[in-house]
Amino acid sequence: MAITAAMVKELREMTGAGMMDCKKALNETAGDMDAAVEFLRKNGQAKAEKKAGRIAAEGLCAVVLKDDQTAAVVEVNSETDFVAKNATFQEFVDAVAKQAVESDAADMDAFMAEPWNEDTSKTVNDALVGKVAVIGENLKIRRFEKVVASNGCVVSYVHGGGRIGVIVEADTAVVNDAVKEALTNIAMQIAALNPKYVSREEIPAEHIAHEKEILLAQIMNDPKESQKPEKVIKGMIEGRVNKELKEVCLVDQVYVKAEDGKQTVAKYLEQVSKEVGTPVTVKKFVRFETGEGIEKKEEDFAAEVAAQLK
Template identity: 70%
Template sequence: MAAVTAAMVKELREMTGAGMMDCKKALAATDGNMDEAVEFLRKNGQAKAEKKAGRIAAEGLVKTVIDGQKAAIVEVNSETDFVAKNADFQAYVADVADQAVKSDAADMDAFMAEAWTADASKTVKEALVEKVAVIGENLSIRRFEKVEAKDGCVVDYIHGGGRIGVLVVAKSSVVNDAVKEALKNVAMQIAALHPLYVSRAEVPQDFIEKETAILKEQARNENPDKPENILDKMIIGRLNKELKEFCLLDQAYVKDGDLTVGKYLAAVSKEVGAEVSVEKFVRYETGEGLEKKSENFAEEVAKQMGGN
């Protein structure tokens, strides 16, 4: 049996990013064969990933990338905020975003099966499995979306170091610094106030019907003695107020409360001599809708120190 030297362990660790003891075990199990040891770690990484897959990954980062007229936004989750701040994890999320902007995948299954652009010898899924093994937490590429501006531009905005990310697709025959600055302001508005639609024209009828029913029930409970026709009139104002919150162009502009976002864009359009309009936006917030685990960080460290 070949002796496992410190130099061999160091070399394998630099090649794979795996832990020192894992590298030593891999070399011992493969009689010092470096290629087999790498394969051993990959297989072991797969086992680790499967073991960790049941753990909640609700922290992480949102990342955007713009490539000319195309752009992509991704959310990659980790178990802890500590890992989300790790430089290795952040570099990996940037690679995922680069993968997304070049991808033709229509869904997550197709995306995970693609060749990993950072190393075409593996798939996106295999690269994720290896990263789980290196970082030691369950990680998840939760979602991605790719957009394209055919007659204008795309701008992005990242808030809170990656907690919220926004892409805004705009139509404009003029694309200059003033237009991009205005759209960046709109992206910040979207990050802060979380609209659901660009305009009222986008609001689905079933959404309006559902909200109307809820508002009518509220009005009926508050005014049990009023007839139905009066309640119907009361909820019109309430529904309009809600739609102003849900629709971007109807929202009060955060930098000037005397304007709506629609009126702000109209003013910008007049200034640059071309109509600037928002065609689409995408807003991701890290862990949105996911259950977040509640665990004492000191206890987690103690568990890891104890070998668990």
């Protein structure tokens, strides 16, 4: 059967694969379109396996709100920032986020094994493998988290074009524009200052005890500070611990939009609560930042070129 340009174009539009790859697939399958798609999928999987060892530390975070009570955030990684700006990759990340907000999966393994919402004949992992073949880089769905508010609402915020994704869950008897705006401000705070906890009550006692041990050791190793009275040393330790906690606890942080430069997030929430006539408290937050915790490969392009010349 003669392979026409129209057939190649149709297959390319169906799969997103390269023109020559589509032509080869049609030739190998005698022009059978379905068989050609399957051929490309199998070939794409082989390519994906070769790429799987490469470090994927770029990419995007995306957040989807299903309603006022349900949201999900995902991180999907690519090898390069160039691909992260690609429309095909961005559409895939959005589709993964939509998958996550509907998912009941408890972990990544279960999530990757789920039927893909856009084509239930595939799994999420199959969809990922197919996208690797189309884009030509190692891609990874690194993590997801779904948040369902039990007594209030959720809001979201995405910073830096997808570099950071935040969900805030709040307890409140009133869900209106004023509450959502205030919580979005809190989400922006979380994106900017990266707190680790909502409040001090969440911090394990052993963590605080450990920090005090470290501070005491630092003081005792200082010739001048170690000579101070025990009571003074204890006060120094408490002061330094409190300073650290103000940095890592959301409600203790100075609110980024505070007009006086002093108002804490806790005081801001008190103000909002008075204005809307009901308590508004942050119950939980999730913050994903693209590539955090991934060791990126340092490229030495001069050495790479030299190696290729040899």
